[in-house]
Amino acid sequence: MVKILHTADLHIGEDIFSQYSMKAASERFNDILYSLEQIKNIALENDVDAVIIAGDVFNRIIPSGNSSLHFSKFLKQLLENRIHTIIVRGNHDRPYAEGTSELLKTYNILLSTKQEEYFHYLSRIENIVISAKDGKKISFTALPYYPSELEFKEVKSVEEAFEKVKYEKRQEFITRLKEESLRKVNELRSNAIADYHILVAHVPIMGAIPGSERIFYGSKYEVVYEVNEISRLPFDYIALGHFHVMQQVGSEKCWYSGSIYRLTFDEPSYLDGREVSKSSKGVILVSEQNGALAPKPVYIRTRDLCVVHLNYSNPKTRPLPENIGEIVDQVAAKCPINDKSLPPCVKVYVKISGTQRRMLNEYKIREMLLEKGYLDIKFDIATEQTEQISLKTANMPVEEALTRYIESLQINPQLKKQVLEESLKILREVMSE
Numbered sequence: 001m002v003k004i005l006h007t008a009d010l011h012i013g014e015d016i017f018s019q020y021s022m023k024a025a026s027e028r029f030n031d032i033l034y035s036l037e038q039i040k041n042i043a044l045e046n047d048v049d050a051v052i053i054a055g056d057v058f059n060r061i062i063p064s065g066n067s068s069l070h071f072s073k074f075l076k077q078l079l080e081n082r083i084h085t086i087i088v089r090g091n092h093d094r095p096y097a098e099g100t101s102e103l104l105k106t107y108n109i110l111l112s113t114k115q116e117e118y119f120h121y122l123s124r125i126e127n128i129v130i131s132a133k134d135g136k137k138i139s140f141t142a143l144p145y146y147p148s149e150l151e152f153k154e155v156k157s158v159e160e161a162f163e164k165v166k167y168e169k170r171q172e173f174i175t176r177l178k179e180e181s182l183r184k185v186n187e188l189r190s191n192a193i194a195d196y197h198i199l200v201a202h203v204p205i206m207g208a209i210p211g212s213e214r215i216f217y218g219s220k221y222e223v224v225y226e227v228n229e230i231s232r233l234p235f236d237y238i239a240l241g242h243f244h245v246m247q248q249v250g251s252e253k254c255w256y257s258g259s260i261y262r263l264t265f266d267e268p269s270y271l272d273g274r275e276v277s278k279s280s281k282g283v284i285l286v287s288e289q290n291g292a293l294a295p296k297p298v299y300i301r302t303r304d305l306c307v308v309h310l311n312y313s314n315p316k317t318r319p320l321p322e323n324i325g326e327i328v329d330q331v332a333a334k335c336p337i338n339d340k341s342l343p344p345c346v347k348v349y350v351k352i353s354g355t356q357r358r359m360l361n362e363y364k365i366r367e368m369l370l371e372k373g374y375l376d377i378k379f380d381i382a383t384e385q386t387e388q389i390s391l392k393t394a395n396m397p398v399e400e401a402l403t404r405y406i407e408s409l410q411i412n413p414q415l416k417k418q419v420l421e422e423s424l425k426i427l428r429e430v431m432s433e
């Protein structure tokens, strides 16, 4: 019985947590390794014939030594267990200039002849056929993000090709690129002789949920496909990569497996306390059932990312709590620690009035949340314009206006009293000069 594991968007070496703390950064790397370990175990336990990685193996085109070391270990365990590993080039795998090459190509040189039989890095629109353990033939057709044959001909990159096209011809250019690519995919599909045909594509699809790739989605160099252009292609299974949310697209045989951990706060597990189920992480296990290929998600354990919004934009209707513990509790209530060995990372967006800003001690809040066990906490604080008190106080005596202004500040009452006394003293001194 044919069995295939579909994963994508490993982004090994992704390091957004390095802006947090050393501890968070090193835990992040462990998270990636933990996901890889779980995926390897699913592959071995299910005795799969092949593992598909539908693009974006490394986060950077030139990965760190550590990233390549750990990917090599992962790969070795698959190859030693005679699991075909099929990698299709994603946008993060692509070299950006003529004369450069991606690390993935070096494996073909370094692997032993025996291992090499099982390693397949596809950077072009191309096709391979493998034999499953039961002798059945499975064909894989690759549709990379930018197929390498489009590059380095008359132009250095697809970006340059895009640049050369006049604005009004842009859509025409994209349509032609898509038509050419799909024509080639169809041609390879019909020439391949196999029991099952699988398409592996690293592409954005209109209407699908991007997750963390959304900053790139619809960028001016992007070739975006319509749902039907991909999901209706004549394949038994379509393995997609690029968008980070696991999802079915247009047909039950067409899936994005999603990234293997939550890459950014654009795909939180909790949004203001509400669990976001679509951010679950895992792989797609594709098994032969009654002469067809049936896909099924298999979930893995990953760290939660939480997003919490706090609004103290109006001192009258939304005042900052005087007790800092209240703020800590508000954040904690919206971000449960479900698993103490894998505590969440939290992003707190705060809207706050200018008058209250200096009363918010985010360093202390972070410290208190760290004590509660969170991996780390990052603040994004937007200060709102203070309301115009001058309008109401324009015709008042200066002393009264100052008193009213200080009274309106959301600060510690003790401090307020002191500030008021001192300011009135200064004001009187100035006036008597």
Ligand SMILES: [Mn+2]
Binding pocket: 055, 056, 090, 091, 092, 202, 213, 241, 242, 243
């Ligand atoms: Mn991608």
